[in-house]
Amino acid sequence: MxxxxxxxxxxxxxxxxxxxxxxxxxxxxxxxxxxxxxxxxxxxxxxxxxxxxxxxxxxxxxxxxxxxxxxxxxxxxxxxxxxxxxxxxxxxxxxxxxxxxxxxxxRPGQGAWQGGGRAASCLALAEGFETARAFTLIQGAPCWASLGARRLDQILLPQGLTSLILAVDNDAEGELAAARAALRYARPGLEITWMAPRGVKDWAEVLEASMGSLR
Structure with missing residues (x-):
């Protein structure tokens, strides 16, 4: 030895x-x-x-x-x-x-954080848990989290969706992730839209800014 x-x-x-x-x-x-x-x-x-x-x-x-x-x-x-x-x-x-x-x-596989609500026909998908929760509080739409930009296009979505909102971060990585996800999830009968915040990095910062203005 x-x-x-x-x-x-x-x-x-x-x-x-x-x-x-x-x-x-x-x-x-x-x-x-x-x-x-x-x-x-x-x-x-x-x-x-x-x-x-x-x-x-x-x-x-x-x-x-x-x-x-x-x-x-x-x-x-x-x-x-x-x-x-x-x-x-x-x-x-x-x-x-x-x-x-x-x-x-x-092993996350095709999993996501689904605590943002169960979707009947419309679902939003964000990168981080905080971003997903903030998006729901701001927009009122159920939002899941992929927990990573690189996983945004890897999620097992619910059947019966007619509308998917990609609540991506306002940066180059978020834009690339949204483009990949739009291609990955494209199918007849499913409308896919992108929603990125303006002037800040993500929807969590939008929420923090709005709550700060109320103080």
Whole structure:
């Protein structure tokens, strides 16, 4: 057996986690949002009240063993149909309630955060959870989140849709994501439109600006 040279340094690198079982376990451990640090985060972002498929974990693991540390996190469910495929962990600062980092756990597949409402005929699709929630509060339309610009064209949409709104970010990546999604979802009987905010990056910033003007 060869000895590992002591001078060689082996460090941990973040890699996408694939174990959907771990995601399901963490989701089951999650707590209701009211009265938690996650509620404070939603309040800071003007995204209250809490919606479906959001939970709080007071000691959410970050990194695998032996590098594991534990932090409070907002859990965002990712579902393909109604099946949980992954969760996004939004790690929160214990003092301020603001988010520190966002990491996916599991295999999202064609899943999305669907807590923005069930769609009968019209559905909006945004990149981030916060953007999707803000779009619903502003426009009154159900909005799902792909949880990433690169996943905007990979979502399993409900059957029976006649209108799809791409609530994309106001940047080059958002424009490219919308173009890919429009091609991917194009079919007879489905009207696809783009809605990007003006003057700010995303719909979450639109909501924050509008709430700030009311103070």
């Amino acid at each position: 060869r000895r590992i040279p002591i001078r060689q340094h082996y460090s941990y690198r973040d890699m996408p986690a694939r174990a959907s079982g771990n995601a399901a376990r963490l989701w089951e451990e999650g707590l209701p949002i009211p009265g938690t640090l996650a509620e404070r985060y939603l309040t800071l972002r003007h995204l209250e009240p809490p919606t479906d498929d959001l939970r709080f974990h007071p000691r959410c693991p970050y990194r695998p063993k032996p590098w594991t540390t534990f932090h409070p996190a907002l859990l965002v469910a990712v579902r393909e149909g109604r099946r949980l495929t992954a969760i996004q962990r939004i790690f929160l600062d214990r003092e301020t309630g603001k988010y520190r980092m966002k990491l996916m756990l599991g």
